[in-house]
Amino acid sequence: MPNYLLDTHHAVALWRNHPALKARIAAAGPDAVLHLCLPVIGEVWYRILNMPDPTESERLLGEFLGKWPVVEHDLAAAKGFGVVKTAMQKIRRPISDVETQVAAIARSRGMTVLSAE
Numbered sequence: 001m002p003n004y005l006l007d008t009h010h011a012v013a014l015w016r017n018h019p020a021l022k023a024r025i026a027a028a029g030p031d032a033v034l035h036l037c038l039p040v041i042g043e044v045w046y047r048i049l050n051m052p053d054p055t056e057s058e059r060l061l062g063e064f065l066g067k068w069p070v071v072e073h074d075l076a077a078a079k080g081f082g083v084v085k086t087a088m089q090k091i092r093r094p095i096s097d098v099e100t101q102v103a104a105i106a107r108s109r110g111m112t113v114l115s116a117e
Contacts, residue, residue, distance in 0.1 A: 001031045001032070001033060002028065002029075002031060002032045002033070002112065003032075003033050003035060003109070003110070003111040003112070004028070004032060004033070004034050004035065004111060004112050004113070004114050005034075005035050005036075005037055005071065005102060005105060005106040005109075005111045005112070005113050005114065006034060006035070006036055006037075006040060006068075006113075006114050007040065007099060007102050007113055007114060007115040007116065008040045008043045008044065008098065008099075008102075009115070009116040010114045010115070010116065011036055011040050011041075011044060012044060012047070014034075014064075015044070015060070015061065015064045033069070034068055034114075035068060035069050035070065035071050035111065036065065036068045036069070036070050036071075037070065037071045037072070037073065037101070037102060037105045038070065038071075038072055038073055039073060039098045039101040039102060039105075040098065040102060041065065041070065042098075043098050044061060045061070048061060071105055071109065071111075072105075073101055073104075073105055074108070076108035077101070077104045077105040077107075077108045077109075078104070079104075079108075080103075080104030080105070080107045080108045081100055081101055081104040083104070083107075084100050084103045084104050084107065085097075085100050088100070099115070102115070103115075
């Protein structure tokens, strides 16, 4: 069963029912499982709480979060964070700490990241 971890860009697009993304996910087959992770959820909350009126978005996010399994940043992912961050710096291609955490979580669990980067 293929397991995918959504980055922030894809999580927000799926939350907003982006038709092209929904079609690509459907094409992955019925065995594909999408996951969210805590760093992405935190970044989405940050975006919502900086809106002029976050009330409706808070409610909608609560509903959205109930649809997907959530994976946490554990000790294996913490080490993976260091590995990924160091590797990206060595090739002079830095990425944000949140995206590094997403990559580390996916790497520690053998998941594929759905990423715009």
